[in-house]
Amino acid sequence: MPGGMNDILTRSHVVASIVRWFDSEAALEALREKESTGTDWPRIVPFIALHAGCLGVIWVGWSPVAVGVALFLYVVRMFAITGFYHRYFSHRSFKVNRFWQFLFAVLGNASAQRGPLWWAGHHRHHHRYADQEEDIHSPSQKGFLYSHMLWLTTQKNFPTRTEYVRDWAPFPELRWLNRFDSLVPILLALSLYVLGDLLAVHVPHLGTTGPQMLIWGFFISTTVLFHGTCTINSLDHMFGTRRYNTPDTSRNNALLALITLGEGWHNNHHHYAVCARQGFFWWEIDITYYLLRLLSRLGIVQSMRPLPESARAANRIS
Numbered sequence: 001m002p003g004g005m006n007d008i009l010t011r012s013h014v015v016a017s018i019v020r021w022f023d024s025e026a027a028l029e030a031l032r033e034k035e036s037t038g039t040d041w042p043r044i045v046p047f048i049a050l051h052a053g054c055l056g057v058i059w060v061g062w063s064p065v066a067v068g069v070a071l072f073l074y075v076v077r078m079f080a081i082t083g084f085y086h087r088y089f090s091h092r093s094f095k096v097n098r099f100w101q102f103l104f105a106v107l108g109n110a111s112a113q114r115g116p117l118w119w120a121g122h123h124r125h126h127h128r129y130a131d132q133e134e135d136i137h138s139p140s141q142k143g144f145l146y147s148h149m150l151w152l153t154t155q156k157n158f159p160t161r162t163e164y165v166r167d168w169a170p171f172p173e174l175r176w177l178n179r180f181d182s183l184v185p186i187l188l189a190l191s192l193y194v195l196g197d198l199l200a201v202h203v204p205h206l207g208t209t210g211p212q213m214l215i216w217g218f219f220i221s222t223t224v225l226f227h228g229t230c231t232i233n234s235l236d237h238m239f240g241t242r243r244y245n246t247p248d249t250s251r252n253n254a255l256l257a258l259i260t261l262g263e264g265w266h267n268n269h270h271h272y273a274v275c276a277r278q279g280f281f282w283w284e285i286d287i288t289y290y291l292l293r294l295l296s297r298l299g300i301v302q303s304m305r306p307l308p309e310s311a312r313a314a315n316r317i318s
Helices: 002-019 028-034 045-060 064-090 098-109 116-128 144-148 172-179 183-202 210-230 254-259 266-271 287-297 309-313
Strands: none
Touching (some): 064 116, 064 210, 183 210
């Protein structure tokens, strides 16, 4: 009897995990109660498939158009993550109206890094407990690999930390996007396949196809984007310089700043997190901030929170 009951529970868990590929809140209370820190293998099959899909390049080859689309989608979606998932939804460092809020939430969701409320909730938790025992992606607590990606694979970290994002809960469109967070990435993948097929038929001299555009535009671009984003959790708490005496291990790293459009100035950010810019000095390249300035000139972004001179000078190590 106990063995039979365990089999039923195991099958139930597998089914629930598969349903959560499409509805992240399916059987949510059971998931919260379990709070397991182990890897949920059925749940992370799409994550594994994302990485495995990159191997398709062996069969589809490459073309300048497919690689160009991959680079374009990397930059656009990285900006949506850094500018909006991070600086807007997590830190409210500027304002936009509801239309642009949802549009950039969709672009951020297209990165396949879950929904905006899930992302912001976990990031706010990180700032509250940075590099303490409760920090779920601290390399000083858990080591590099766990801080970089393995924390994402555990049952405990799949639910949205709703207690940290009550300010966004009144927006039903954000809650919907957060719940069905796989829909936009799936639509993006299908659109890229169709685009490649259309180009193959109507502009064959470009040398691309549906499968090639899918592999480069979605699988490769999204995988590189994911690991680029995660370097801030892991490598930017391990390598770089410290300008400010913050109570954590955050570093400034110029190379990571280029990869992530400005997020690599991480010690600056932990020193004064609500600022719209993270490159505090003119030589610290912060592409996300430059793009936010452009959107401000276009009237899309308002009320960007500045860096006070008192904050720039305070708590300096050197």
